[in-house]
Each structure stands twice: as structure tokens, then as C-alpha cells.
Amino acid sequence: MHTSHDPAFLRGMTQSRSITRRDAFRVAGLSAAGLALAACGVQGKKVDAPKADAVADYWSSKKKNGTLRFANWPLYIDKDGKDYPSLDMFTADTGIKVTYQEAIQDNTTFFGKIQPLLAANNDIGFDLMVMTNGLQLSKAIALGYLVPLDHSKLPNFAANAAQKVKNPTWDPGNVHTIPWTVGLTGIAYNPKYVDEVTSIEDLWNPKYKGKVGMMLDTQEVANFGMFSLGVDPEKSTEADWRKAGEKLRQQRDAGLVRKYYENDYVDALVRGDVWITMAWSGDIFQQVAEGKDLKFVVPAEGGTIWTDNMCIPKTAQNPVDALTLMDYVYQPKIATMLVEYINYITPVPATRELVLADAAKAKGDDKASLEQIAKSPLIFPSDADMAKLRSYKTLTTAEEKVFESIFQPVTQG
Amino acid sequence: MKRLAPYLLILPGGLWLVIFLVVPMVFMASVSTQQGDVVNGFVQTFDFSVYGDALAQYQTQFLRSAGYGLVATVISVALAYPMAYWIAFKGGSRKSTYLLLVLLPFFVSFVLRTVSWKFLLADDGMLLGPLKATGLVPGDFHVLQTTVAVIGGLVYNYLPFMILPIYVALERVDPRVVEAAQDLYAARRQAFTKVVLPLSLPGVFAGVLMTFVPMTADYVNAGILGGPENTMIGNIIQTQYLVNNDYPTAAALSFTLMAAMLVGIFAYAKALGTENVLEAAAR
DSSP states (O other), rough: GGGGOOHHHHHHHHHHHHHHHHHHHHHHHHHHHHHHHHHOOOOOOOOOOOTHHHHHHHHHOOOOOSEEEEETTTTOOOBBBTBBBHHHHHHHHOOOEEEOOOOOSSSHHHHHHHHHHHHHTTSSSSSSEEEEETTHHHHHHHHTTTTHHHHGHHHHHHHHSSSGGGSOTTSSSSSEEEEEEEEEEEEEEETTOOOOOSSSGGGOGGTTTTOOOEEEEEEHHHHHHHHHHHHHHHGGGHHHHHHHHHHHHHHHHHHHHEEEEESSSSHHHTTOOEEEEEEEEEHHHHHHHHTTOOOEEETTOOEEEEEEEEOBTTOOOOHHHHHHHHHHHTSSSHHHHHHHHHOOOOSSHHHHHHHHHHHHHHHHHHHHHHHHHHHOOSOOOOOHHHHHHHHOOOHHHHHHHHHHHHHHHTTTT | OOOHHHHHHHHHHHHHHHIIIIIHHHHHHHHHHEEEEEETTTEEEOOOHHHHHHHTTTTHHHHHHHHHHHHHHHHHHHHHHHHHHHHHOOGGGHHHHHHHHHHHHGGHHHHHHHHHHHTTTTTTTHHHHHHHHHHHHHOOOHHHTTTHHHHHHHHHHHHHHHHHHHHHHHHHHHHHHHHHOOOOOOOOHHHIIIIIIHHHHHHHHHHHHHHHHHHHHHHHHHHOOOOOOOHHHHHHHIIIIIISOHHHHHHHOOOHHHHHHHHHHHHHHHHOSSSSSSHHHHO
């Protein structure tokens, strides 16, 4: 039953999730463009902040239905052939059957698909979904697309979640979201071509002309521009953005940047098309576990921490069942099953001991991989690394326009 | 009843076009003159300044797209014509096999075919790796993320759309016409330039129409094979729709692109002496 003896566990470590995401994104992009088009006439309006009794109002009439439709990212849950052991356990314990779909390839496309449906108050086909903190999640909250959570039904979250994932700036008090998993944006490099990297300045090093990868996502790339200037992105102002934009433009105009990547930087790094690149921690961890010689660092100037959050869309048909699962995965036992597969930072710190316990019981390759997970600073970051991490700035729609108008011309010249 | 028949025949296809083409276009035209954002909603203002702004802001990408489309179309004609000629006149009984081979790439998804270029052309990959090892090309030479890669990808992906119409036009050239030309003392070369080429021009025209338009609007090749200097207008439109949710600007860019392409196509038709564009394309 448990994942440490499970071949699916190793398989999870040896599959590259980036290929799935990227390819599916391209195809999804085509159809989503059509949907976005059809969406144009049905724009929602901003809603008032939820009233004090909004939680009670919403939940009082809702019942458990014994079924749940869950939209998540590819390779974001433990898997054994066609089964999901943690979800099977959930069904056995609660009687709720889960239809699990890897429906989300990236935030923008996914939001582009569900936005018109939610604006028109239609079922999006999911009761639970996972969205990264950022522009789309902020829009979803501002537009009233997410159900306010009943925290009296989330005792495991209250007891087991790390303090630092509670009460985030983008959703104060966890009113609409609780984390599924957390990740880092830092620098990855290929030691075959590049000596040790410690600083963001290395992304501006003329030695690596044409071999530097940056991210296309404006918030990600803007953060790194700001880190290089010693600015904390969360507290940044328009003047900081302009300076950061200028700095990023210099990097681009000097011919340093090979490409602004979506999800496909991992392949480019492995193949040697880029030598040093902005990267997400889990992607690199998986490549290393697969035996590739790559390194990931949180630069001295800072790195970005982001959270993929569980949330319930307002048109959910089975909200009680969704809330039950949200709390269920906060049991350390279940969170351990998840982190051993997902390889990103878990919001449940107690899992580290359990992973080590699993490692003690395991043999051979399984033991080595589990120890690697428990010791990895990418999955259990040190306090020193944590201190260097910053989040995205929460932007209003007006700010977003200015922000995009500064950074998009850099990445899309 | 007899008088109604043509209208009944046009009804299914006509309705299809009205619902899935005309209605969204009208919708999009309306969106392009709205103002607002996703959170606060959009208001119809009939403000056309968005067109000027979008054009001013993205003229580089417009010109680049047109340039890429033009170069890729010319290369496609140069590659496709001899191939179509050979299949039509020398293909013999194997013609259908050769046509199948031309179409074969379509059995694999467009995106996958484009992504596979990345593996072929990787900096230290199976093509460039050995060349660099033997010193035939300099160590920092690369193909991916260059203009050459993007135009190459465009030509590769749309070439069959050029070959097929040219083949159809050449196939319809009666060999007896060529014989007649030779009977009238035309050299082989003259027979080609004075007889075969003019007769096949409608095919070339249709091919150009079928490749230039999608190539110019393409965003996949620039996205996968291009670098920071290769962004095409399709990528901008995609970003405006899906990332910024700035539907008015995206709609305005789409309409501007369509208008620019229509003007280009009619100018081309005029230069070629094909008065009725649609008729030529249909032939």
C-alpha cells in the first residue's frame, strides 16, 4: 500500500513533468483561445468582500454527495498504474469517490477556460482545483469565483500546516484557499559548462552570452530583475519595476538571453542549449533523481517562493466533499505519500520524520531516493534559504496593466 | 420547390458559417471597441483608438510576421514547385503513393513535429554536436532560437499546403498541349515558361493563399523554435487573450492582421492578373 515500496514512486521520479505540461499547454492553448473568444461578452463584475456570515450562508444548505471532481496539474499526486493510492485511501475512509483529472497545464490557460463559465454561473466540471498564487488566483478571488472555506471543517489544516503557509498575503486568513504544495524559483545550471553559481548576477555574466534562460512569466522574470537590484518584490513600487525592466532589457539586448521559456527550459538545460537558467525546484529535483547532473541554487540576492493552492469554484456541485479532501491531505501520513511523489515542498512539516521512517524501512534504490527527499534543501528548505525567499507582489488590475506594459515588451520584443 | 432547391442546399453549410464565423466575428468586432478589464467588466464605447495604439505598439511584430510569412512562402514555392512538377509529370502509376508521402507528416500532431526539431537541432545534439566536434562549425554556433529556425519551421509545417494545389494545377495540364507547343518549334524550356507555367499559376496562387495566411498568423513555431527576437504577432495576440485578458487589444490586433492580409492578397492578385481571387483559389 505504501509508496516507498511502490514502483510508481520511482516512476514518478523518473518522468519529466515538464514535457506533459508543455505539450498539453500548446494544444490546450489553441482551444482555449477559442473559448476566450466566446467569453468576451460575458464578463463578470467585481464583487464586494464576503460578508461576515458568508461562510455560514454558503455552507448551511450543502450536503455530502459521496462524489468529487478534482482538477490538478500533471504528476501532482501519487500514482500506481491507474490508481491513486492516497485517493483510494480517501474513498475507503470517507466513502467519497474521486474523479481525478490532470486538467491544469498552466494558470493562464486554465483561467481562460473557466473564467467565462464561472462568470455565467455555469458548472466548470470540477469541485476542487489547484491554482498558483498570482494574477489569476487574485482575479478569481476578486471576482467572487471561489467559495469561502469553512475552517471549522479543516481541523487537520489547523493542526498540521506549517505556520509559514498559513495566512498568506494573497489570501489573508486562508479565506478561499489552502496550499496543495509549495515550490521555489531559483537558478539551475549545468555543471558541465558552468562553475559554481551563487548570485543572480551570474544571469548577467557576459561569459554565458546566448546561454542564459529566463522565464516568460512576467511575475517570475520581474522578480529576478528586482532581486538583482536588491528590491523585495512584495514591497516594490512602479519605480522599482521600471528599473528592473531596464536591467532585464540590458540583459536581453546584450544577447545574453537565449529564450524566455514557459515550461520547456528543463529540456534546453539538459541538452546544453542553455547553461544557466531560472528554474522551478521540483523540476530540477526530478532531473537529479533521474541521474542528470544539474544543480539548483537559491541565489544570495533572493528567490521566489510560490504556492499551488486548493480552492473550490463557486459553481461546485460537491463542495462538502471537496472540503473533506482538502482537510484529509493535511494528515501527516497522507501528506507524506504526496511529497514522496510530488517532490516539491510540502505544507506539512511533520512529513520529514515520516519520510525518514519510510527510508529506514526501505531497501536499495527506494531507500536512497527517500533519504534524498528527506535531506533535500529543495523539498525541506533550510531556514537560511527560507529567509531569502520572497513571494509575488499582489497586483490590482490597474497595477497589473502597468506591470505587464513594463515587462512584456522585454520578453516579447 | 425547384426554385427553392439551391437555397436548401446552401442552408446547412451556410448556417454553419453564420454561426461559427459571422457571429463570432461580429462579436469580436464589438469587443475590439470595448474598454475595461476582466475584474471590473467591459463596456462598449465604440472607441477605435485601441487600433491605433495596438498598431503603434506592435508594429515591429506585425512587420516581422509579414516578413517571415513572405520569405517562408517564397521558399515554399521554390521547394514545392519542382516537387509537384515531378509528381505530376514523372510520377507515373505511383502518383498517389508520392502524394501520401507528402501528406504523411499530418499523421503526427503539428506541435509534436515542431518540438522534434528541438531535439534534432539542439546545440550539442545529433546534428550540430558532431559538426562542432570536427570543427566544421564554431563552438557557439546554434540554430534554435534564430530567425532561420522559425522560418524553417514555418516552411516545414506548411509545405504540403503548397505542394498539393500546385500539383492539382499541373495535373490538369494536358500533356498534348505541351506536345503541341513542341510541334510549333518551342524548346522544352519555352514550352515550360510559355505553356505549363502560366497554366499552373492558379495553383501557385492557391498555394500562396493557403500558406502565407496561416504562416503569418502562426504562433507555434516562433514560440517553440524562436528566441527573444522572433516574437510574431500571433504570440502577442495569444498573450493578450490568455495572459492579460485584454480582449479589446487582442481583437483589434486580430482584425488589423486580417485586414493587412486581405490587402496583401488582393494586391498580389492584381499583380498576378488574377481578377477573381476566390475563383482562382477554388480552381
